[in-house]
Each structure stands twice: as C-alpha cells, then as structure tokens.
Amino acid sequence: MTHTTEPRLSPAPTTLTTPAYAAQSPTSPLAPFTIERRAPGPREVLLDVRYCGVCHSDLHQARDEWGGGLFPMVPGHEIVGQVAQVGAEVTAWKVGDAVGVGCLVDSCRHCEACDAGEEQYCAGSVGTYNATGKDGLPTYGGYSTRLTVSEDFLVRIPAGIPLDRAAPLLCAGITTYSPLRHFGVKAGDAIAVVGLGGLGHMGVKLAKAMGAQVTVLSHSPTKREDALKLGADDFVVTTGPEAFAANAGRFSFILDTVSAPHDYNAYLGLLARDGTMVVVGAPPEPTPVAAFPLIFGRKRLAGSLIGGIKETQAMLDFCAEHGVASDIELIPIQQINEAYERMLRGDVRYRFVIDLASLE
Numbered sequence: 110m111t112h113t114t115e116p117r118l119s120p121a122p123t124t125l126t127t128p129a130y131a132a133q134s135p136t137s138p139l140a141p142f143t144i145e146r147r148a149p150g151p152r153e154v155l156l157d158v159r160y161c162g163v164c165h166s167d168l169h170q171a172r173d174e175w176g177g178g179l180f181p182m183v184p185g186h187e188i189v190g191q192v193a194q195v196g197a198e199v200t201a202w203k204v205g206d207a208v209g210v211g212c213l214v215d216s217c218r219h220c221e222a223c224d225a226g227e228e229q230y231c232a233g234s235v236g237t238y239n240a241t242g243k244d245g246l247p248t249y250g251g252y253s254t255r256l257t258v259s260e261d262f263l264v265r266i267p268a269g270i271p272l273d274r275a276a277p278l279l280c281a282g283i284t285t286y287s288p289l290r291h292f293g294v295k296a297g298d299a300i301a302v303v304g305l306g307g308l309g310h311m312g313v314k315l316a317k318a319m320g321a322q323v324t325v326l327s328h329s330p331t332k333r334e335d336a337l338k339l340g341a342d343d344f345v346v347t348t349g350p351e352a353f354a355a356n357a358g359r360f361s362f363i364l365d366t367v368s369a370p371h372d373y374n375a376y377l378g379l380l381a382r383d384g385t386m387v388v389v390g391a392p393p394e395p396t397p398v399a400a401f402p403l404i405f406g407r408k409r410l411a412g413s414l415i416g417g418i419k420e421t422q423a424m425l426d427f428c429a430e431h432g433v434a435s436d437i438e439l440i441p442i443q444q445i446n447e448a449y450e451r452m453l454r455g456d457v458r459y460r461f462v463i464d465l466a467s468l469e
C-alpha cells in the first residue's frame with residue numbers, strides 16, 4: 110500500500126524586503142537602503158508605491174534641522190500607489206485601487222481630535238516617517254517601493270487626477286486646502302497668497318477653484334508670469350514699503366506659505382477689518398508679532414497643519430471636480446540629492462515627484 114502525504118504550504122512571509130533610499134545621518138546624502146515592510150494585518154493594506162512627492166520638510170528632517178531625527182531615515186509623505194494586498198478584514202479597498210498616504214499613518218483613534226476627524230491634531234498621531242509606531246519600531250516613508258498601512262489612513266485617488274501629479278496633494282494640497290475651508294474663504298473674497306513655491310502654487314489653484322479673487326505677494330518679480338498662468342488675478346512685489354502702503358486693508362484672508370524669515374506685522378497691515386492671516390510656512394526662527402497690527406482692525410493671526418483623513422479625501426474629490434493638480438517635475442530617485450540642493454535654491458516648478466519605478 111502506498112502512502113501519500115499532503116504537500117505542505119510554506120507560511121506567508123511576515124516581512125517583505127523592500128528597496129528604499131535613506132539618510133544614514135544628518136550629514137550623509139540619501140543612498141540605497143533596504144527595509145523590511147510587514148505583511149498586512151487583518152485591517153491593513155499593502156501598496157506598491159508608484160510616486161512620492163518631495164516636500165521641503167523631507168530635507169529639514171533628513172538633515173535633522175528640526176531636531177529629534179531617527180536615523181537611518183527614509184523620508185516621504187506624499188505617497189501614491191496601488192493596492193497590492195489587503196488584510197482579511199478589509200472591505201473598503203481592493204487590489205488595484207489607486208490610493209494615497211499623506212503625513213500620518215496612525216493616531217490614538219479615541220481622543221476629541223480623532224472623533225472630530227482631525228487626526229492631525231491628535232497627541233498620539235504617528236508620522237509616516239521619522240516617527241515611532243505603536244509597535245515601537247521606526248516608521249519609514251515613501252522613498253521606497255512598498256508601504257503597509259492601516260486601511261483607515263488611506264485615501265482614494267480619483268480617476269481624474271494623474272497619479273504623479275496627485276502625490277503632492279497629500280501634503281501641499283491639503284496644507285493649503287484645510288485653512289481655506291476652515292476659515293470660510295468663499296467666492297468673491299479678496300485673498301492673498303504669500304509666496305509661490307510648492308505650497309503657494311497649490312494655494313493659488315485651490316482658492317481660484319473656490320471662486321476667490323487671488324493676489325500673489327512675492328519678493329520675486331520674475332514669478333509674476335507664473336502666478337498669472339496659475340490663475341492669480343493680481344501680483345504684488347513686496348520688496349519695498351510702498352507695496353504694503355498701497356495695499357493696506359485690501360484682503361479678507363492671507364495664506365502665508367513662506368518658510369524664510371519675514372515680517373508678519375507688515376502682512377497683517379494688508380488685512381481688512383476682521384481679516385485673518387494663516388501661517389502654514391515654518392520659518393526657522395521665531396517671528397516677533399506686535400500687538401497693534403492685531404488690535405487695530407480686530408485681526409487674527411492663526412496657524413494650520415495638514416488635514417484629517419476625511420478632509421484630505423474631500424480635497425482630492427474637489428481637485429478632481431475642478432481639474433486641479435500639482436505642477437511637478439518628475440525625477441528618478443537617483444537624483445534626490447540634487448533635487449534637495451535645487452529646492453534650497455528655489456529651482457523647481459513647483460514640486461519634485463519621485464518615480465519609484467526607478468528603484469525597482
């Protein structure tokens with residue numbers, strides 16, 4: 110009598126070896142690095158990363174300019190890809206879906222901010238990279254070919270937005286959309302955008318799509334043509350006091366996207382009574398603010414972070430409806446160090462996006 114044995118199936122791997130680019134220290138260039146991604150748990154999704162935007166904060170953190178850097182560091186939080194595998198309990202996503210991951214991959218899930226759908230303000234939120242996850246391990250970002258994430262921290266990329274041009278929307282897009290919505294910018298409002306970089310160009314596009322009358326305020330006269338092409342109604346060069354005097358009290362809302370040192374007080378003078386200026390840029394040094402520019406006119410100076418998952422999805426749907434996407438320069442990952450240097454010189458129109466096919 111012949112005995113046969115059933116073939117044994119090999120257990121599914123618990124980790125997936127994944128090519129990436131990392132900074133080994135604040136002074137080292139980014140270079141090839143291998144990380145291990147976990148196989149998706151019951152309510153997790155594994156995605157193949159197709160594109161990742163290059164945010165200025167990637168450079169700050171890779172060079173530990175904000176302190177607290179965890180090295181080796183794999184940056185990247187403007188991530189777009191396609192679902193490759195879903196956990197057993199996942200119902201909202203299927204293989205092949207076009208999805209995105211922004212600046213967060215987890216939060217506490219039960220605080221007041223999380224209950225309000227504003228996970229970005231949760232004290233227990235977990236950054237997509239340069240953070241420590243609930244498993245005690247460092248998080249690695251989108252300068253890699255795979256990512257495993259909770260199903261609750263994915264957003265759907267609408268079919269009308271090209272995947273590469275969608276990537277920067279996950280940070281630059283939501284960072285500008287959220288304050289425009291929160292502070293009630295509406296059709297016909299006279300608003301200004303300070304700066305025309307990665308954030309500023311999205312601020313112009315989104316505010317115009319909302320129907321606002323948009324003026325770009327910039328130190329660089331050479332950006333006038335670009336500003337008008339992006340949809341701005343006006344452009345003001347702010348290199349001298351005469352520009353501030355001529356436009357005093359003109360705007361109901363100012364979106365300040367500049368991360369270089371500048372005088373907030375001068376820009377507050379451009380606000381109308383009850384106007385609001387919202388800071389989304391992050392200058393390296395504290396900026397003194399005088400009382401009188403706020404008192405006279407009952408003006409507000411506020412800040413804003415990114416947006417929660419629900420609002421990020423609303424932003425993407427809004428962009429698809431209005432034909433809004435980021436203006437990008439697509440690069441292979443092997444050019445990332447050069448891209449960082451060009452960002453420092455302001456030599457990008459207006460966001461670098463990494464094609465992760467270059468890492469496969």
